Amino acid sequence: MPKEANNKPLILVSNDDGVRAGGINALIELLRPMGDIWVVAPEKGESGMSHAISIARPVHAHLLKEEKNLHIYSCTGTPVDSVKLAINKILPRKPDFLVSGINHGSNASISVIYSGTMGAAIEGCLNGIPSVGFSLLNPSPAADFSVAVNIIREILKNLIEYKLPQGTCLNVNIPDIPLNQIKGIRTCRQTRGVWREEYDERTDPRGGKYYWLTGDFHNFEVGAKDTDEWALANNYVAIVPIEVDFTSYEGIKFLNNWIYGI
């Protein structure tokens, strides 16, 4: 490794739209001056892969590009596989930061649990790495990330200066509007809501039925100003700090009344 690289932070970059997506390439260009950049990202689109890992199949990685302070690998696995393999087999040392995205489309509210982009960020967090996932509210493969990178630069300045509490990572969603219409960056909580499916039922040429997943997001708390969906609908960037303790502490009290006959 070149000597000057030692003073730069080592930044691991991943996503779920695949290593060739516009979002990750906008992120790479933004990050290049900031550190020694190691990209390990899925070779194809892995949207909706959540925190999935490959247990029943092995994973492969391929070096696509190596330049000064820039190393790009594709991985045949999921976003979380990419992060695990990067940390364990590809990177020269534990990264100082993990940045995931820029996702093509929102990962606000309950979408955080389906998102491969956030799966990668959460996996970094579980490994003690200050981690953040960025998403632009435009699912198009041709989305324009030029406004988003300005927002992300401001957030990364803080991340580099302050790091994050152990066990906490960030889910950042950015409205797809001109920079001068963005009202600011708001720290939020995750909106309560759900995706309601409307499966698109089709018949294959041999008469078998198959189903495409479609659906709409239902916001259970429209108007709650401390939520990420409210912030985004009102032209704010939404930052939700997240942690991965699934325990319902209220639920513990509820269960203390259960009686078992064993």
Next chain:
Amino acid sequence: MPKEANNKPLILVSNDDGVRAGGINALIELLRPMGDIWVVAPEKGESGMSHAISIARPVHAHLLKEEKNLHIYSCTGTPVDSVKLAINKILPRKPDFLVSGINHGSNASISVIYSGTMGAAIEGCLNGIPSVGFSLLNPSPAADFSVAVNIIREILKNLIEYKLPQGTCLNVNIPDIPLNQIKGIRTCRQTRGVWREEYDERTDPRGGKYYWLTGDFHNFEVGAKDTDEWALANNYVAIVPIEVDFTSYEGIKFLNNWIYGI
């Protein structure tokens, strides 16, 4: 639908080890007298699939068996796809309960986030269905579920009587020991811990490297008696009530000090 089915609860059953696994079949036998049982489960093993959904490919379902109060379908998608498709296209109405498992192997501590069995249970919960995932601490395909079903019967009696608070589901892990060695059923919180990988690196016949995921669980709080790992290590069944708010409320305070130049 036969008339008598109307008085019985409609129970949706899924898992991540696939519709032919021993664990789900032990669960089906246990549940049959309790209700109108609809099984929609992956056609093959989907362990480690977390909350993944199929976006870029359609899903298919196939009816495998239909008897009185028992309907078994395989689904080509993930555990969460199976639940979504069941609720939206296969079941005659919204189920009264969702039961996932019995998983072959532990889903305690941080494994909850990787688990497809828990992905299915959580998806039920998000849809307002009282849901629970069961796991036996034996990853063998030939595991013996005869003790586990006795435990599960006791827990289901409570679930049917008391339901669960909205937005809460259960992650139940059962030690693989004789019934008379089980000390009881303990309500717990999720242990803080992490899987540390040791990738098994191999070379394919054409000289390319590939990697199998292996690793060990590291418990960050050995000895904490309110955790699921402590309960299991001490011969208790561990029930963790879980909810899917990823927000770190402590993290919100931390971020209020960040300064943005936009």
